Amino acid sequence: MTKKEVRLTTETWQPTTIFPWHHFVWQIVLTAWQQNRLPHALLLGGPPGMGKLSFARHLVSLLLCEKFFSSSLTEAKAGEMVAQPCGVCKGCHLLQSGNHPDFFMVQPAEAGKQITIDQIRELIQFCALTSHYGRYQIVIIQPAEAMNRNSANSLLKLLEEPPPKNLLFLVSHQPGALLPTIRSRCQRLDFNRPDSVVIQRWLQPQLPRPLEAKWLLQLTANAPLAALALVETQGLNKRQELFDNLAQLATGKANPINVAETWNNWEVPQVLQWMLSWTMDLIRYALSSKEQFLVNQDRREVLPQLARHIDWRQLFKLLELQQETYRLISGGTNVNSRGLLEVIAIAWFELNIQPQRK
Numbered sequence: 039m040t041k042k043e044v045r046l047t048t049e050t051w052q053p054t055t056i057f058p059w060h061h062f063v064w065q066i067v068l069t070a071w072q073q074n075r076l077p078h079a080l081l082l083g084g085p086p087g088m089g090k091l092s093f094a095r096h097l098v099s100l101l102l103c104e105k106f107f108s109s110s111l112t113e114a115k116a117g118e119m120v121a122q123p124c125g126v127c128k129g130c131h132l133l134q135s136g137n138h139p140d141f142f143m144v145q146p147a148e149a150g151k152q153i154t155i156d157q158i159r160e161l162i163q164f165c166a167l168t169s170h171y172g173r174y175q176i177v178i179i180q181p182a183e184a185m186n187r188n189s190a191n192s193l194l195k196l197l198e199e200p201p202p203k204n205l206l207f208l209v210s211h212q213p214g215a216l217l218p219t220i221r222s223r224c225q226r227l228d229f230n231r232p233d234s235v236v237i238q239r240w241l242q243p244q245l246p247r248p249l250e251a252k253w254l255l256q257l258t259a260n261a262p263l264a265a266l267a268l269v270e271t272q273g274l275n276k277r278q279e280l281f282d283n284l285a286q287l288a289t290g291k292a293n294p295i296n297v298a299e300t301w302n303n304w305e306v307p308q309v310l311q312w313m314l315s316w317t318m319d320l321i322r323y324a325l326s327s328k329e330q331f332l333v334n335q336d337r338r339e340v341l342p343q344l345a346r347h348i349d350w351r352q353l354f355k356l357l358e359l360q361q362e363t364y365r366l367i368s369g370g371t372n373v374n375s376r377g378l379l380e381v382i383a384i385a386w387f388e389l390n391i392q393p394q395r396k
């Protein structure tokens with residue numbers, strides 16, 4: 039097969055960066071690179087909102103930049119955070135226009151869908167070629183947990199006998215969901231939740247007043263990009279609306295089918311994370327009667343009122359249902375998210391709370 043027959047699935051290249059909290063993983067990669075012992079497969083694992091894909095893309099842009107590759111690498115010091123592709127060489131231009139013949143991106147056709155075996159077959163064909171520019175051929179698979187069993191087994195064969203000069207970056211929010219045999223053939227780069235001082239310093243200047251970085255990070259369990267996305271995507275408004283919906287459902291003031299349809303148009307994993315945090319707050323209050331333990335502090339008026347009227351066993355059932363749904367949805371499998379959300383909305387509706395009037 040010639041180069042031209044391989045369909046590249048690159049899209050227009052997004053600007054990339056290495057964030058301040060990537061310092062540690064960057065040192066690991068840079069040192070390996072300088073010693074010419076980059077592993078053929080890296081597994082970039084960690085919770086959503088840590089910038090794993092941005093890090094992988096940045097590595098690609100450095101590895102395929104002709105100028106960075108030839109000169110800066112030997113000069114770059116471990117820990118130096120300024121490593122940038124030149125932006126003007128042929129390699130950089132090809133990558134920016136989505137046409138670099140030595141780069142291949144594998145991702146589901148739509149968010150929430152699987153990575154199919156045909157996509158992995160295309161990837162294997164790509165890896166069997168020789169590099170167009172005599173250096174690396176690089177692949178990003180993201181999210182790697184979206185591979186179904188057949189796709190994963192097919193990839194495994196490639197990982198067992200990797201062709202020379204190929205680099206595979208597997209990006210995963212749930213590395214534990216991958217086949218153990220795949221995990222063991224990749225070098226792991228863990229994107230752990232960073233030091234809160236570092237991310238507050240990064241986040242605060244980007245926020246409109248009077249929003250507090252500390253509060254947003256608390257809502258997103260210290261995932262910096264998720265915290266920023268809350269502001270940039272009107273996420274905070276949706277979160278408010280979701281909490282209103284849950285309170286209305288529980289008191290019979292909203293229709294579960296309509297509400298589930300609205301939620302399904304939002305980013306469903308995020309909706310479920312908020313629901314889980316809301317339910318955990320209700321459980322915290324039901325078991326402690328203390329407002330200071332609540333995570334959603336901006337809702338400390340409403341949460342205790344609701345918690346007083348719900349049996350804590352029902353709350354645990356809701357928690358379990360939502361956790362299971364979250365696992366299904368974020369597992370990248372083909373699931374009917376709307377149907378699953380309807381089940382949750384109906385469960386809230388069935389709480390059938392009749393708050394006593396004061």
Ligand SMILES: [Zn+2]
Binds near residue numbers: 125
């Ligand atoms: Zn360049």
